[in-house]
Amino acid sequence: KEIYLIILLLMTVISLAGTPVAAAATTQLQVVKYANDGMTILNQTTVTFDWMEANLPVYGDGTTHYYHQGLNNTDGWNALENDPNILFKDMGAVKGTSLKDLCDLAGGMSPGDDNVTLLAPDGFSSRFNYSAVYAPPARAGPIVITWFMNGNYVNGTYTDGMRNVM
Numbered sequence: 001k002e003i004y005l006i007i008l009l010l011m012t013v014i015s016l017a018g019t020p021v022a023a024a025a026t027t028q029l030q031v032v033k034y035a036n037d038g039m040t041i042l043n044q045t046t047v048t049f050d051w052m053e054a055n056l057p058v059y060g061d062g063t064t065h066y067y068h069q070g071l072n073n074t075d076g077w078n079a080l081e082n083d084p085n086i087l088f089k090d091m092g093a094v095k096g097t098s099l100k101d102l103c104d105l106a107g108g109m110s111p112g113d114d115n116v117t118l119l120a121p122d123g124f125s126s127r128f129n130y131s132a133v134y135a136p137p138a139r140a141g142p143i144v145i146t147w148f149m150n151g152n153y154v155n156g157t158y159t160d161g162m163r164n165v166m
Contacts, residue, residue, distance in 0.1 A: 026120075026121065026161035026162045027048060027049050027154050027155050027161075028047060028048040028049065029046065029102065030044065030045070031044060031046070031047070031105050032044040032106065033107050042106075045105050045106055047102075047105065049147035049148075049154050049155070050153075050155075052096075052102075052145075052147060053097075053147065056097050056098070056101045056102075057097075057098065058096070059095065059096055059097065059142060059144040060093075060094045060095040060096060060144065060148075060165075061093075062093055062095045062151070064093060065090050065091070065092060065093050066091045066094060066165050066166075067089050067090055067091065091146075091149075091163070091165045092146075092149040092150045093149065093150050094146040094148060094149045094165055095146065095147070095148035096144040096145050096147055096165065097145050097147070098142045098143070098144055098145075099116065099133050099142070099143040099144065099145060099164065100133050100134055100142060102145060109130050109133060109134065110130070112130075113130055115127040115130075116129075116133055118145075118164055120161075126164060141166050142166070143164055143165075144164065144166070145162050145163070145164055146163050146164075146165050147162050
């Protein structure tokens with residue numbers, strides 16, 4: 001039996017009288033759990049970034065920067081983390097919520113379930129399997145959906161919106 005979980009990064013829209021509608025940063029998430037037909041909704045909830053901060057464990061301290069190495073098909077992980085390519089992939093000093101905790105809001109996943117899909121308002125998506133969400137390798141750590149970066153919340157000047165960081 002396959003169950004699908006989709007986390008939708010909802011975009012808020014701001015309209016000022018007499019000006020065009022402009023998109024602001026993503027400030028809330030919709031978590032939807034689908035049946036194996038991919039259409040039937042089994043459970044869903046929508047949460048805001050401030051609800052997540054107040055009600056779920058917070059990952060990151062807002063001062064430590066996280067870097068993303070990405071794929072390295074020849075040398076493996078650089079334990080010193082001094083590779084210049086890594087240093088250019090600074091994900092910022094972030095705080096956020098574990099993807100696992102968000103999935104659990106809609107009933108969670110089981111090992112036999114299909115992937116979790118993160119779907120951004122612009123249509124970009126990322127998929128993660130059960131083990132990446134519920135038993136990630138120690139060197140990667142948990143998948144975290146960030147709502148704070150470099151001293152700013154997503155409702156302020158963190159205008160890129162929520163992102164996933166490991």
